[in-house]
Amino acid sequence: KAGVTQTPRYLIKTRGQQVTLSCSPISGHRSVSWYQQTPGQGLQFLFEYFSETQRNKGNFPGRFSGRQFSNSRSEMNVSTLELGDSALYLCASSSPSGRASYEQYFGPGTRLTVT
Amino acid sequence: AQSVTQLDSQVPVFEEAPVELRCNYSSSVSVYLFWYVQYPNQGLQLLLKYLSGSTLVESINGFEAEFNKSQTSFHLRKPSVHISDTAEYFCAVSGTVGGGSNYKLTFGKGTLLTVNP
Numbered sequence: 488k489a490g491v492t493q494t495p496r497y498l499i500k501t502r503g504q505q506v507t508l509s510c511s512p513i514s515g516h517r518s519v520s521w522y523q524q525t526p527g528q529g530l531q532f533l534f535e536y537f538s539e540t541q542r543n544k545g546n547f548p549g550r551f552s553g554r555q556f557s558n559s560r561s562e563m564n565v566s567t568l569e570l571g572d573s574a575l576y577l578c579a580s581s582s583p584s585g586r587a588s589y590e591q592y593f594g595p596g597t598r599l600t601v602t
Numbered sequence: 603a604q605s606v607t608q609l610d611s612q613v614p615v616f617e618e619a620p621v622e623l624r625c626n627y628s629s630s631v632s633v634y635l636f637w638y639v640q641y642p643n644q645g646l647q648l649l650l651k652y653l654s655g656s657t658l659v660e661s662i663n664g665f666e667a668e669f670n671k672s673q674t675s676f677h678l679r680k681p682s683v684h685i686s687d688t689a690e691y692f693c694a695v696s697g698t699v700g701g702g703s704n705y706k707l708t709f710g711k712g713t714l715l716t717v718n719p
Contacts, residue, residue: 491645518705530692530709543706577645581705586653589634589696591707593646 488514491594493578499600505566508597512559512580518542519561520591521553524575533576536561537583565599573601604629604695608710616718617685623678623713625667625693633697635676636707637667640690649691652676663687688717 492511500506512519520543521533532545536555553563559580565572575598579591609624627633634653638646650661657669667678676693693710 493645520706522707529711530694530707532706532708535705543704545706579646579707586634589653589705590636590648590651591705592648593638595645 491578491580491592493576493594493597495597496595497598497600499602500568501602502568502570504568505564506568506599507562507564508576508578508599510561510563510578510580510594512561512578513592515582516580516592517559517583518581518588519555519559520579520581521561521563522577522579523547524577524596525573530577533563568601570601572599574599604633604697604704604708606693606695606708606710608691608693608713610713611711612714612716614716614718615683618682620681621679621683621687621715623691623693623715625676625678625710627674627676627693627695629674629695629697633695635667635669636694636696637665637676637678638692638694638709640692640712642689646692649678683715683717685717685719687715690714 494509518537520535524530535543539555550566555561575596577596579593581591605628607626636651637649639649650659652669660666665680690712692712694707
């Protein structure tokens with residue numbers, strides 16, 4: 488089975504711009520979660536989608552948004568970029584049922600640099 | 603609210619020595635516990651997990667962790683490390699809240715394991 492894929496792997500943007508990151512989950516997985524990783528704050532949860540609905544949300548400003556499509560692929564968008572948004576953005580997917588739904592499998596991440 | 607404390611930010615060891623990476627969690631709910639490993643410029647790889655059953659869980663590359671409910675700990679151990687084990691290790695928790703499910707992973711700050719020859 489192919490793993491979680493994320494595109495692009497690297498991005499450089501300017502303050503004030505917006506960016507869209509994409510994530511394709513493992514085949515059969517219906518839950519997709521997004522995390523931000525920075526040296527200062529570590530790994531922080533952004534949001535989780537299941538069957539095209541946001542099921543859980545972290546403590547991030549409204550500039551961070553996401554969506555999920557019917558094929559379970561997900562996108563996250565950050566508008567009005569700030570320097571502090573520079574981070575590794577990780578996507579994870581999990582199986583839809585039972586205790587296995589708590590296991591999350593991560594993609595390689597998208598490294599976003601805001602200048 | 604859930605929280606995870608990894609007591610050591612860095613652990614340097616020599617090759618073939620034993621190692622223990624410590625993890626304590628705080629949670630008022632039923633917990634599921636995980637260890638992830640991150641190599642430079644890569645994502646997180648699931649190393650091992652505790653969901654139910656035996657409190658001692660093992661990975662295919664020689665790591666093991668023991669869920670200790672009374673001490674709220676999930677320490678990671680390996681009896682003999684290799685150079686290739688050099689990486690950052692993250693402990694994480696998720697679980698249920700009053701019958702509801704919380705699929706969000708809460709991570710510790712990570713422990714950088716450096717294995718020296």
